[in-house]
Amino acid sequence: MNAAYGTWTSPWAAESITATDKIPDLVDVVLDPITSVVYHIEKRPAEGGRNALVHSETRRDVLGGGDWDVRSSVNGYGGAPAIVHGGVAYFSHGRDGRVYKINVDDNKLPEAITPENPFHKFANFNVYPGDPGLLVGVLEDHTGAKTPAAVVNSLCILNVSTKEVLFPVTSDDASFYASPTFSPDGKRVAWVEWDLPDMPWNGTEIWVADVVPVASPESLSFVNPRHVAGHHGKISVAYPSWLSNDVLLFTCDVSGFENPWTYDCIAAEASAVFKAPVAQSFSYGSPPKVLGWSPYAPVDDAVVFIAIKDGRSVLYRVDIAAGTADLLPSPYTVIQHLRTLAGNQVVFVGTQADAPPALIRCTLSSSSTEAVFTPILSSDPHNNYLPREYISLPQPISIPLPAPEAGFVHVVFYAPTNPGYAAPDGEKPPLVIHVHGGPVGFSAQAFDRTRLFFTTRGWAWCDVNYGGSSGYGRGYMERLRGNWGVVDVEDCICAARALASAPYNLVDPKRIVVRGPSAGGFTVLSALSRYAEEAVFAAGASLYGISDLRRLERETHKFESGYLRMLVGDDPEVLVDRSPVSHADKITVPSLILQGDSDTAVPPSQAEGMVESIRKRGGVVEYKLYAGEGHGWKRRETIEDAIQTELQFYNRVLGIESY
The missing domain is CATH 3.40.50.1820 (Alpha/Beta hydrolase fold, catalytic domain)
Structure with a gap:
C-alpha cells in the first residue's frame, strides 16, 4: 500500500512493548556456583512493575509471585539485588529494603534475614566460603541523613542465623563501595571503592584485605588492606574477581580503554594482561552505574570477555598467561550479564539486531575461535509475534x-x-x-x-x-x-x-x-x-x-x-x-x-x-x-x-x- 511516512498501520502496538509473557524482559543472570543452575531476574510490568527471580530452564517464579520485588535501590540505580548459593536465594525486596532468604525448591515464603529498618538498603552480596551463613554486601545507610552527603555507604556482614547486620568491616571511609568478593579459600576479600565527586568511570580503586573470622558476635573482619590499582579522578578500575586464591582479575582504563589486568597477591604486583593496550573497551559499553554487572567469565583455560567494537558487543577468548585475545564470532550485537556456568561454558543475555534478548548458553570448543550458542530461554518473535x-x-x-x-x-x-x-x-x-x-x-x-x-x-x-x-x-x-x-x-x-x-x-x-x-x-x-x-x-x-x-x-x-x-x-x-x-x-x-x-x-x-x-x-x-x-x-x-x-x-x- 502507498501511504505517507508516519501514517502506516503497525502490528507493534503499545501492548507489545509490555508483553513480557512473550518476550521476557531480562534484567540480570544469577548463577548458583554450587549447583550450576541458571536463574534470571525479569521485569514484570503487568504485575505492578516488580522484578521476579526465575528458574530459567522451567521459567518458574522462585518466590511464587505475589508482591515480591527483587530489586535494590542502592546508589539510586540499584543492581545486584540477588544471589543463589547452594540452592538458597538471598535477595533485596524492593518494597521494604530488607534482605530475605528462600530455599529455591521450597514452597515456603521467604524469610527476612535483616531487621526492619527503613533507612537501610542492601545489594551486591557474596557468600563467605568458610561459612555460608555469612554474607558480605554493600549497605547504604540513610539514618539521620538530611542531605545526600550524610548518607553512609559501607561494606557489611550479614549473619543469616542471627539476622544481624554488622558494619563497617573496613577501616576506611570511602564514599562508595562495590563488588565485594571473597577468594575461593575465603582468606582474602577484594572490593572497589571511590570518593565524591568521582563517578565509578572517572576514578576508582580496588583494594584487597585479609579475612579474619570473629567469634562473638559471629562475623568477619577485613584487616591489612592493600591498594591494588586505580586512582581517584584519573584511573578507573572495575569488576574484580578471583582467578585463584592468589590472583585477582579486573579491568583498568589507564590506557584510555578498559583492558584486562591481574593482581598477584604474593608478589603484590598489578600488571596488564596484554603486552600492548588494545583500543577497545573490554566491558559492557555502558559505564558501571548499576551494581553487579559482569563483562567477563573465566572458563577452564581462559576468560571469555565482552568488548565493544565498532559500536557493538563482541566476544573474546582471552588467554591470561599468554596475553592474547581471539575473537569468538557471534550473532549478538549486545551481550550482557556474562557468567561462568561450568567447565568451558558461560551464560549471558544476548540480543540481536533483529531479535529480542535471549538467555544464551555458550559452549567453547577446543578451537580458540569457535563457540556454540544455545538458547536457554528465548522467544520467537518472527513466527509468533513480529515477522x-x-x-x-x-x-x-x-x-x-x-x-x-x-x-x-x-x-x-x-x-x-x-x-x-x-x-x-x-x-x-x-x-x-x-x-x-x-x-x-x-x-x-x-x-x-x-x-x-x-x-x-x-x-x-x-x-x-x-x-x-x-x-x-x-x-x-x-x-x-x-x-x-x-x-x-x-x-x-x-x-x-x-x-x-x-x-x-x-x-x-x-x-x-x-x-x-x-x-x-x-x-x-x-x-x-x-x-x-x-x-x-x-x-x-x-x-x-x-x-x-x-x-x-x-x-x-x-x-x-x-x-x-x-x-x-x-x-x-x-x-x-x-x-x-x-x-x-x-x-x-x-x-x-x-x-x-x-x-x-x-x-x-x-x-x-x-x-x-x-x-x-x-x-x-x-x-x-x-x-x-x-x-x-x-x-x-x-x-x-x-x-x-x-x-x-x-x-x-x-x-x-x-x-
Whole structure:
C-alpha cells in the first residue's frame, strides 16, 4: 500500500512493548556456583512493575509471585539485588529494603534475614566460603541523613542465623563501595571503592584485605588492606574477581580503554594482561552505574570477555598467561550479564539486531575461535509475534564534526520498515533523534521495543552516541567534561542536520523531533531552549529529564551529588546558564514532559519548574505526572500510556494523521 511516512498501520502496538509473557524482559543472570543452575531476574510490568527471580530452564517464579520485588535501590540505580548459593536465594525486596532468604525448591515464603529498618538498603552480596551463613554486601545507610552527603555507604556482614547486620568491616571511609568478593579459600576479600565527586568511570580503586573470622558476635573482619590499582579522578578500575586464591582479575582504563589486568597477591604486583593496550573497551559499553554487572567469565583455560567494537558487543577468548585475545564470532550485537556456568561454558543475555534478548548458553570448543550458542530461554518473535521483515536493521554512521573540532559523532540510523507500505515518490520520513541517558551512557545496535513502535509506523530513528558516550574510549567520554549541555546538544544537532542533507538525504529536515530520558531529557530541553536559534527540531520530549542544574545539585541522591562538578564545573553562573529553565522563554516549538512522582534521581520539581516557566512565558508544553513511578517506567499502564502519548504528541505537532 502507498501511504505517507508516519501514517502506516503497525502490528507493534503499545501492548507489545509490555508483553513480557512473550518476550521476557531480562534484567540480570544469577548463577548458583554450587549447583550450576541458571536463574534470571525479569521485569514484570503487568504485575505492578516488580522484578521476579526465575528458574530459567522451567521459567518458574522462585518466590511464587505475589508482591515480591527483587530489586535494590542502592546508589539510586540499584543492581545486584540477588544471589543463589547452594540452592538458597538471598535477595533485596524492593518494597521494604530488607534482605530475605528462600530455599529455591521450597514452597515456603521467604524469610527476612535483616531487621526492619527503613533507612537501610542492601545489594551486591557474596557468600563467605568458610561459612555460608555469612554474607558480605554493600549497605547504604540513610539514618539521620538530611542531605545526600550524610548518607553512609559501607561494606557489611550479614549473619543469616542471627539476622544481624554488622558494619563497617573496613577501616576506611570511602564514599562508595562495590563488588565485594571473597577468594575461593575465603582468606582474602577484594572490593572497589571511590570518593565524591568521582563517578565509578572517572576514578576508582580496588583494594584487597585479609579475612579474619570473629567469634562473638559471629562475623568477619577485613584487616591489612592493600591498594591494588586505580586512582581517584584519573584511573578507573572495575569488576574484580578471583582467578585463584592468589590472583585477582579486573579491568583498568589507564590506557584510555578498559583492558584486562591481574593482581598477584604474593608478589603484590598489578600488571596488564596484554603486552600492548588494545583500543577497545573490554566491558559492557555502558559505564558501571548499576551494581553487579559482569563483562567477563573465566572458563577452564581462559576468560571469555565482552568488548565493544565498532559500536557493538563482541566476544573474546582471552588467554591470561599468554596475553592474547581471539575473537569468538557471534550473532549478538549486545551481550550482557556474562557468567561462568561450568567447565568451558558461560551464560549471558544476548540480543540481536533483529531479535529480542535471549538467555544464551555458550559452549567453547577446543578451537580458540569457535563457540556454540544455545538458547536457554528465548522467544520467537518472527513466527509468533513480529515477522522479521518489520524490523529495521541498524546502520552505524560516523559523522564528521564541524570544523574546527576534529573527529566524529557516532550514530546509529534505523530506516522506516513495514512490508505492507511504501511511501510516495520523493517523500522523506520524519525522524526521531534519540538521546540516551547517563549522560555517559551508550545506545547499542539492538532490538528495541520503543524504537520498533516508531519505525514500523513509518518513522526514521537515530540513536546518537554523542561525545561523552561510553564504548569509544576514555578520550571520547572526556569530550563531555565541563561541556555538558554543549557537546551533547551540538552533536545531536550535527547528526540531525547531516542525516537531512547530502550525502545522506535520509530524512525530512522539517520533521525532526528529539527525545530523551534523564540526562537525555536535559539535552532535549537544552536543544529546545539554549539552542533554539538553530531551528533544527520541530518538537521535543523529555522523559524524567533535568531542567535546573542548581536544583539538581540540591536535590539529587548521593551517588550523583558531585557529578555536576565534572560535567559543568563549580561556577554557579555556569550552572544557571546551562539550565534549560533559565532559557525557557526562547523555546519556540512544542514540548512534552513526562515524569514519575517517586523519582529520587530527578525529582518532579525539575519537570514542574520547567513546565511552569514555559507556560508563564506563553509557550506550548504538555505535561504528565505518573503516580508511583521512579526514574524510569516500571508499570505496564505507564509504559503503554507514555509511548502512546508521545506518538500522538508528535503527530499533532507535525500534522500526521495516523491510522
